[in-house]
Amino acid sequence: MTRRQRERLVRGTLYASAAGAVVLLAAIADWPLIRRNFFDPDIARSMWPDVLFIAARNTLLYTTLAFAFGLALGLVLALMRLSTIAPYRWFATVYIEVFRGLPALLTIFLVGFGIPIAFQVRWPILLQITLGLGIVAAAYMAETIRAGIEGVPKGQMEAARSLGMTRTRAMVSIIIPQGFRLIIPPLTNELVLLIKDTSLLFVLGTTPATKELTKFGRDVLAARANATPLIVVGAVYLLITIPLTQLVAVLERRNARAR
């Protein structure tokens, strides 16, 4: 048997057993039960319109707030890491290492419960959400942004300085715009991760008006003892995330061509 034939045989066997497993599962599955528990049209209909106009809207709102905060703080941290002033570099390094190393859920608890207890403050839920997700996002984005800035050829800064620009001016007008162009794909990936991380926010406590997709789905699940809401909110997540990941793929191809 040649190598090629052997490979074909192995692959054929794998495909056959996979197909067999699917057929077997389909045969032993209780289809009416599955349909009732996962695809109940009445329950799906009862979730409309709140699933979009409250839950999905909140998911997008929380994502946007956390992303904007993370981007702004991430840019500051990236510039601090690249600074010529050593204490700035140390601060940024410690921040980034700490918050990339902690579970997101722990940070959310910290912002939502730890700080309020320690300092005897109550802060608005939207601020808790923004900080709870944004603090961690900033740590990741800082490293992405730093890579983008460092990816801009050295000659760009030299050309800008030769024209009399200050370092800050050169950063703002020349380096950062080019750096961001390089990192639009990884930043979009961060955005997708954030969208999914909003599902952790229920631990901060919610009212009917502040539920995001996952919490909304879970509540319907509990109330109706039925898994249909999971399918519905899952579909909504994918409706949001798949276009974004597709966009990343397109942008990455374009970046690769531009180089």
Next chain:
Amino acid sequence: MTSVSRDDVAIDVRGLHKSFGDNHVLRGIDFHVGRGEVVCVIGPSGSGKSTLLRCVNRLEEASEGSILIEGEDIRDPDADVDLLRSRIGMVFQSFNLFPHLSVLRNLTIAQRRVRRRSEEEAVEVARRNLARVGLAEKIDAFPAHLSGGQQQRVAIARALSMDPDMMLFDEPTSALDPELVGEVLEVMRDLAGEGMTMMIVTHEMGFAREVADRVVFMDAGVVVEEGPPEAVLVAPQHERTRRFLKILDDV
């Protein structure tokens, strides 16, 4: 050469030393460029030509010595280095145009942000300088869509748009395909003809011979020999100069 009065000197370098770590690259350079003078700096690879040029606008910090630009010491901690740099046009081997900006924006951004010119004035100056390098029709193009020769001419126009007192060139044609070298040298020749003060690091001996008022030969971090092009390039006094020119002739 050293008898030039300081008033007529645009660039005046004295006793310049520069080290990168243990690498002592410039070893006591005395060098000057008079107002309106065109000086070509030649020498083997690694002799410190680029380092000297970059010390002149403080892209590199000198280790020792003085560098006066129009009489102002750029190494003075109180010197306004950004202002000084804005008066010194710099042209790089690799062009270094800003790829995210159109040709027009490449030419106006520093005029607006550094010179604080109005938009109308900056655009007007940009148009004039683009015409000067023969690229008026490329005003809305992006750098990536230009040939190397065109990019370098835009880079020259960008530097000129700041109305500099002098221009520094670091091997401006070394990254170009041979057929594109001529158009860039043409622009530089015109500039020299208009009386621009120029310091040019180059391997183009024909150009140096034709355009330079003075040629400076550097080797191993010192100025070995300098003088009018006919003297240095045709009848060099020093053995090292002769060897360098001979190697160039052979290739």
